[in-house]
Amino acid sequence: MAQQENKIPLSKKGKREMSPFIGHELLYDYLSGILDDERKNAVEDHVKFSRDAQLDLNKIQNGEAYAKQLADTVVSQPIIEQINLPSTYLTVLMQKSNFDRWPQGLKWGLEALVVVSVIVVLLTVAPWQKVLQLGIGSGNKEVILAEVSKEGTPAPTPSEEKPQFVDEEPKTAKPLQTPQPLSTPEISPAKTVAAKAAATKPVPTPTPTPSAAPVAKKEEDKAEATSGGFLYRGELAVTNLAVVGPKITEKIKELGGRKAGGVELGWQKAPTSTYYHFTLPEAKYQELSNFLGTYGKAHLNKEKHPRVMPDGIIRLIITVDEDKK
């Protein structure tokens, strides 16, 4: 009796009766095979006479069979690898902080704060000056067609200071006014013709500075109509130019003459020709003419020129050539 009590728990009335409800709830245990024989028989009796119990038993069997089929589902290797990947610091942080459980408003607020912070940092750190300069620089409308670099300087650069006047070749235009007759030996008609021919012949100019020449030309053309200045242009043929040339230079300086063009006084234009471009007090003109007359026949013409000289100062260009005779 005591053994039976230990083995099977009895009801208050000492019986193990099974109600339909209990029988119904024990269906899964019955199918699992974990009921003792007495309970098993009781459930079988219940199922035998209960249509609902039969249906439920069938359902449980179907459900179990279906679940068994689903159990054969396979997870592909890429998914397993994806799951097996080591967690990043961010994901661990999210897990530790239980970010998923935070209230939605707090999450959104935090995200907004992060975005605003990033924008503020970007606006503060970004080099806006450079960006603006780049923007303005790209919109520059200046177009450089060509860049010319000046290589070397003209051969004769004896003076560093910028010449006040531009050296030029003698003009072929007829002089407006003949100069005063010089107190030189008489000029033969043949020599006069030769001298005229020489005057019309183009003489290579000393290389003027590239930038100054066009400007000077332009100024000349522009002012030609309205100009009121004069230039004394002349030629002189001498014997032994090598000796006479420096003497003329010295004399010009002595008379107060100063170089006017880009070259020094007495510049060796050619082996048999020197060039003088200078300014001189007008009062000394006659004296210079006399001096030149002692070396040869000088032809000095007064030409009209746009540049107006200061009162009392004249400008002269004289070419001294070796006499070919």
Place this chain on the structure above:
Amino acid sequence: MTEADIQSIALFFYFALLDDKKAIEASTQALALCLEKKKRNPEIKHSVALVSATKVVWDRFKARVMRGRPNTSVESGWLIPEGVDLGPWREFQKTASEDELLTVIWSKILKVEDDDISAGLGITQGTIRYRLGRALRKLGTMTQGVSKLKHGTAGK
């Protein structure tokens, strides 16, 4: 953790969430938690740790998933056995209670022993068996219902 354990975790969340991407995400978290549990208590059984970890992660994800709106595709890498229709399961996942759903997955799909499930959840074996009985009855109803609909015998 073995590859079989990882597969079990993945299957649990696939059938519980019916969402490819979230299943992977949840599985990653559950695996990490499982490893942590094993590290903290090396004596714990794999299956017990698995049940415990999957339950914790499920609690995190259940609010994020709208049950009854599956988000799965055939090409996603979850290889359902040929000839098996997921329709009854979708219906079951939608209508079953949380306890029933999870217990069926652990017990019948992952083949975890009832002892381990009860140990992992901290409840009695009787409760587990009771939930299983109810859950299988529902799942069986779903399979019959879908079968009837498929064969055109519904309502006859």
